[in-house]
Amino acid sequence: MIAWTIYITFAGAVVLLFLPRFLSRWIALLTTIGGLAISLAAFFCDDVDLAHFTTIVRVPWVPMLGMNYHLAVDGISLTMALVTGIAAVSTVLFSWDVDFRQNEFFFWLLLVVGGSYGVFLSADLFLLFVFYELVIFPKYFLIAIWGSTNKEYGAMKLTLYSFFGGALVFIGILAVYVTAGSLDLNQLAQFQFTPQLQSWAFPVLFVGFAVLAGIWPLHTWAPTGHVAAPTAGSMLLAGIVMKLGAYGGLRVAMNLFPQGFHMFSKWIAVFAVIGILYAAAVALRQRDLKFVIGYSSVSHMGFVLLGFATANALGVSGAVLQMFSHGVIAALLFAVAGRMIYRRTHTRELDTLSGMNLSRALPFAAFTFVVASAASMGIPGFSGFAAEITILLGAWKTFPLAVWITGAGMVLVAAFTLRALKKSFFGDTQSVNSSSTGAASVFEPITIAEKLGAGLLMFATLAVGLYPKFLLDRIQPAVEAMRFLK
Amino acid sequence: MNYLELLKLALPEAIVVVTALAVLGIGLASTRASAFCSAVAALGLAVAVGAILMLPQSATLFNGMLVITPLTSLFKIICMVLAFFTVLLARSDRSSRNQGEYLAMLLLATIGLMLLVGSEELLMIFIGLELTGLSLYVMAAFDKTDVRSAEAGLKYFLFGSTASAFTLFGISFIYGMSGTTGLAAIAQKLTTGSVQPLLAVGIVMTLIGFAFKIAAAPFHLWAPDAYQGAPVPSAAFIASGSKVASFVVLGKIVLVGFGPLHGSAAWHAMIAGWSPVLAALAALSILLGNLVALAQTNVRRLLAYSAVAHGGYTLLGLVAGGRDGFSATLFYTTIYAVTLVGAFGVVALVKRQSGSDRETGGDDFKNFSGLWSRSPLLAGCMSIFILSLAGLPPLAGFFGKFYLFSVAFRAGDNHGLLWLVALALFGSLISLYYYLIILKVILVEERTAGASAIKVEWLQRLTLAVLALAVLCLGVMPGPLLSRIVTALPSKFY
Numbered sequence: 001m002i003a004w005t006i007y008i009t010f011a012g013a014v015v016l017l018f019l020p021r022f023l024s025r026w027i028a029l030l031t032t033i034g035g036l037a038i039s040l041a042a043f044f045c046d047d048v049d050l051a052h053f054t055t056i057v058r059v060p061w062v063p064m065l066g067m068n069y070h071l072a073v074d075g076i077s078l079t080m081a082l083v084t085g086i087a088a089v090s091t092v093l094f095s096w097d098v099d100f101r102q103n104e105f106f107f108w109l110l111l112v113v114g115g116s117y118g119v120f121l122s123a124d125l126f127l128l129f130v131f132y133e134l135v136i137f138p139k140y141f142l143i144a145i146w147g148s149t150n151k152e153y154g155a156m157k158l159t160l161y162s163f164f165g166g167a168l169v170f171i172g173i174l175a176v177y178v179t180a181g182s183l184d185l186n187q188l189a190q191f192q193f194t195p196q197l198q199s200w201a202f203p204v205l206f207v208g209f210a211v212l213a214g215i216w217p218l219h220t221w222a223p224t225g226h227v228a229a230p231t232a233g234s235m236l237l238a239g240i241v242m243k244l245g246a247y248g249g250l251r252v253a254m255n256l257f258p259q260g261f262h263m264f265s266k267w268i269a270v271f272a273v274i275g276i277l278y279a280a281a282v283a284l285r286q287r288d289l290k291f292v293i294g295y296s297s298v299s300h301m302g303f304v305l306l307g308f309a310t311a312n313a314l315g316v317s318g319a320v321l322q323m324f325s326h327g328v329i330a331a332l333l334f335a336v337a338g339r340m341i342y343r344r345t346h347t348r349e350l351d352t353l354s355g356m357n358l359s360r361a362l363p364f365a366a367f368t369f370v371v372a373s374a375a376s377m378g379i380p381g382f383s384g385f386a387a388e389i390t391i392l393l394g395a396w397k398t399f400p401l402a403v404w405i406t407g408a409g410m411v412l413v414a415a416f417t418l419r420a421l422k423k424s425f426f427g428d429t430q431s432v433n434s435s436s437t438g439a440a441s442v443f444e445p446i447t448i449a450e451k452l453g454a455g456l457l458m459f460a461t462l463a464v465g466l467y468p469k470f471l472l473d474r475i476q477p478a479v480e481a482m483r484f485l486k
Numbered sequence: 487m488n489y490l491e492l493l494k495l496a497l498p499e500a501i502v503v504v505t506a507l508a509v510l511g512i513g514l515a516s517t518r519a520s521a522f523c524s525a526v527a528a529l530g531l532a533v534a535v536g537a538i539l540m541l542p543q544s545a546t547l548f549n550g551m552l553v554i555t556p557l558t559s560l561f562k563i564i565c566m567v568l569a570f571f572t573v574l575l576a577r578s579d580r581s582s583r584n585q586g587e588y589l590a591m592l593l594l595a596t597i598g599l600m601l602l603v604g605s606e607e608l609l610m611i612f613i614g615l616e617l618t619g620l621s622l623y624v625m626a627a628f629d630k631t632d633v634r635s636a637e638a639g640l641k642y643f644l645f646g647s648t649a650s651a652f653t654l655f656g657i658s659f660i661y662g663m664s665g666t667t668g669l670a671a672i673a674q675k676l677t678t679g680s681v682q683p684l685l686a687v688g689i690v691m692t693l694i695g696f697a698f699k700i701a702a703a704p705f706h707l708w709a710p711d712a713y714q715g716a717p718v719p720s721a722a723f724i725a726s727g728s729k730v731a732s733f734v735v736l737g738k739i740v741l742v743g744f745g746p747l748h749g750s751a752a753w754h755a756m757i758a759g760w761s762p763v764l765a766a767l768a769a770l771s772i773l774l775g776n777l778v779a780l781a782q783t784n785v786r787r788l789l790a791y792s793a794v795a796h797g798g799y800t801l802l803g804l805v806a807g808g809r810d811g812f813s814a815t816l817f818y819t820t821i822y823a824v825t826l827v828g829a830f831g832v833v834a835l836v837k838r839q840s841g842s843d844r845e846t847g848g849d850d851f852k853n854f855s856g857l858w859s860r861s862p863l864l865a866g867c868m869s870i871f872i873l874s875l876a877g878l879p880p881l882a883g884f885f886g887k888f889y890l891f892s893v894a895f896r897a898g899d900n901h902g903l904l905w906l907v908a909l910a911l912f913g914s915l916i917s918l919y920y921y922l923i924i925l926k927v928i929l930v931e932e933r934t935a936g937a938s939a940i941k942v943e944w945l946q947r948l949t950l951a952v953l954a955l956a957v958l959c960l961g962v963m964p965g966p967l968l969s970r971i972v973t974a975l976p977s978k979f980y
Contacts, residue, residue, distance in 0.1 A: 058840070061965070062885075062964055062965050062968065063965070064965070064968060064969055064972060065889065065892075065968075101858075102647060104858075104929075126888070129879075130880060130884070131879075133878055133879050133884070134878075134880060135874065135880050136878075137878050140925075141925075141930070144926055144930045145929065145930050152930070153925065156919070156922065157920060159918070160918065160919060163915055163918050164915060167911045167912070167914070167915050169909070170891070170911060171908065171911060174891060174892050174895045174907070175895070175901075176884075177892055177894045178895050178901070179890060437975060438853040446726075
């Protein structure tokens with residue numbers, strides 16, 4: 001049933017191209033809600049064996065080359081499909097005001113969403129790669145056409161980085177395909193690749209995927225791209241697309257090449273920790289609100305990689321939970337920065353914003369941003385805390401030193417988040433003259449669509465934060481079935 | 487062997503000849519009957535395709551001068567389909583005033599392609615090459631009002647005739663060494679011998695001629711000017727039909743005729759033979775084509791340099807060799823040809839709209855800016871073609887590249903061709919930049935002042951939509967074409 005998330009999303013994308021413009025956002029909304037409903041239903045339906053990558057569709061595609069249209073699902077893919085659904089619905093809600101070339105906008109947007117569902121559900125390596133690449137190029141158009149600051153540069157940089165990663169993944173997939181003679185992920189997970197192959201194919205494949213996950217030092221596309229992107233673009237990028245990279249690294253690189261993974265897990269941990277600290281430190285110095293959030297994304301994705309590097313069930317489960325949690329939180333942060341603030345004030349400069357007294361002018365935006373920041377900082381009760389604490393617990397067994405350093409780094413995360421929060425909403429109103437305070441009252445009020453979108457995301461982060469077991473119960477068996485665990 | 491039987495087996499070619507003469511006659515009789523000429527030409531091609539379907543499964547005439555196998559039938563059909571679309575394209579090109587003569591040349595070139603595809607004998611292949619070449623030279627220079635067209639024709643002619651001379655010279659060496667011109671017979675003679683110096687000269691010279699045909703660097707110098715200057719349908723046919731047939735026959739020559747002298751292009755383990763030569767051509771084409779394409783601002787010139795690069799990718803399959811390698815090459819060149827005919831179709835319509843632009847020729851980037859608002863259909867089709875050239879899923883180019891690269895990766899022991907695959911991937915990465923720039927011009931930029939909406943007639947709409955749909959379908963469902971090509975190939979080469 002969950003396979004229908006892919007079909008309805010692509011069908012919606014094609015249909016809305018041929019319908020009048022004013023219908024497109026409604027169709028996009030219906031499509032994404034449909035996707036979310038299906039993934040929720042699949043999540044609550046208990047008859048799936050979550051521990052194994054269970055086949056749901058399998059049709060010969062190009063039998064001559066051993067390609068199948070093969071979809072499967074386990075606890076990890078279900079979780080990722082769920083976050084895709086949540087992020088997609090809220091993205092459409094936060095794009096309600098797009099009035100320039102609406103049809104095309106929602107077309108590209110739905111392509112990204114549909115491709116992401118496809119990646120999370122593919123059990124055939126070729127199919128996975130098809131969906132993976134399908135997600136990348138629509139982002140170019142989303143950013144270059146509807147973006148803001150320096151959009152063409154940001155779009156090109158992001159796309160070329162992604163394709164660079166894609167080329168590495170391509171080599172890795174060819175190596176897998178040619179040596180094992182199969183593209184079926186379940187079969188490949190049983191296949192014993194020679195250590196010699198694993199020692200070069202793992203880094204190629206993992207780095208290829210990790211580019212999209214924003215691994216340091218190949219992360220620089222992320223902040224630039226986020227800043228250039230329209231609100232929907234940043235939400236999708238941070239909410240879903242960066243997760244594709246992490247998911248690919250887990251599902252393909254780590255699961256197929258366990259020995260290669262163990263050879264390099266130490267290095268992944270090193271790069272992850274550097275990424276967490278470096279991005280947090282850079283975020284502390286940014287003037288543009290979106291740059292702050294962009295770097296915070298890199299920092300949070302560093303936790304995902306650290307969780308992977310632990311190579312134990314706890315750490316990896318935490319990493320998957322963090323993928324969910326960050327998907328929700330980052331989407332929320334970008335929604336506030338891009339839609340609620342930038343669309344109204346036409347600036348994202350923290351210094352300018354601090355003079356606008358936004359907390360009074362836009363109380364709902366302020367409330368949302370406080371919640372999002374709290375979740376992002378890892379305050380208990382929100383999903384970010386549950387995920388990061390699980391990762392650190394897992395890391396404690398493998399890399400105790402990394403936990404110390406990261407723990408110190410979390411102070412940096414709190415520092416830049418609080419700084420952004422204070423400057424953007426709770427600025428120093430004393431120093432501001434009356435004219436700009438007067439201007440504050442004329443902002444267009446927060447629309448219902450925005451409230452709904454923000455509500456959905458806040459509910460998700462709170463629900464998971466208060467009851468993480470709900471997701472972990474499904475993630476952990478699937479992780480434990482993977483063969484790279486020590 | 488009586489002549490009636492010969493006529494029966496050569497019926498498709500005969501039909502095309504008759505059509506060419508008929509079109510020429512109609513053109514002579516009336517200068518205003520261009521629509522009628524096109525209709526006759528299209529009809530003749532359709533009938534000839536039907537005649538091919540009626541042919542027996544396999545036959546050999548005059549020791550391989552004319553052979554009929556599933557492979558030759560398939561590729562004759564593909565060449566004729568490409569010619570068919572070129573005829574439709576030529577409908578929209580107003581620069582060719584003598585439509586009858588133009589279409590007759592096109593049909594003659596098609597016959598040349600059919601001979602090329604349908605022969606396993608070096609002399610006959612050479613005749614096919616010359617017939618195709620001479621017709622294409624005329625087609626390239628056909629627009630008498632445009633100095634660029636004359637330049638294109640002249641350059642194409644000079645380079646082409648030099649290359650033909652090389653080929654003929656090479657063939658004479660091979661004939662001298664083996665005493666025969668039939669491909670299968672040559673292979674038998676060569677099984678025992680190692681690569682003697684004279685034979686090496688012969689092989690390299692023959693390959694140079696084909697490298698020119700497929701515009702592989704460093705024999706690509708004619709391509710940019712011919713693609714840019716020639717009338718658009720001519721350029722489309724040079725880039726598609728001529729290329730497909732050249733790859734078919736090049737594959738046959740190296741894999742069947744020179745099969746025993748395959749050599750090896752593996753890194754650190756090169757063995758003399760033709761495959762290192764092709765590997766060098768491929769590597770050079772990929773690098774040079776992609777790097778120079780980065781600097782272009784004219785769509786047709788850019789397509790020319792990207793064609794050089796694509797020629798390089800396509801050679802990968804031949805370097806890998808074997809049935810898989812050949813089928814990958816054939817699949818890739820077919821989908822590439824379909825894509826390129828479509829892309830040139832869009833260029834023709836945009837160029838016609840901005841035809842008064844003498845300075846740029848009407849197909850610079852700036853003539854394409856804001857195409858999305860001038861004609862959503864053209865912009866959509868062009869995006870599909872360009873994305874397919876860039877190798878993005880779910881379009882045909884993506885599957886073609888995956889197949890081609892996986893075959894090359896698998897070839898030899900210990901992944902010896904990994905260097906070439908990595909180079910090709912690096913080249914594709916570079917190419918994404920300039921393809922995205924075209925797409926940016928088309929889909930992102932606003933139209934320039936004075937650029938009006940483009941009106942497209944229903945026939946052109948239909949043609950482009952069919953081609954775009956074909957590119958999409960070949961990407962989503964590559965199975966049918968792929969299995970046809972693979973089953974048409976003999977199971978084993980030397």
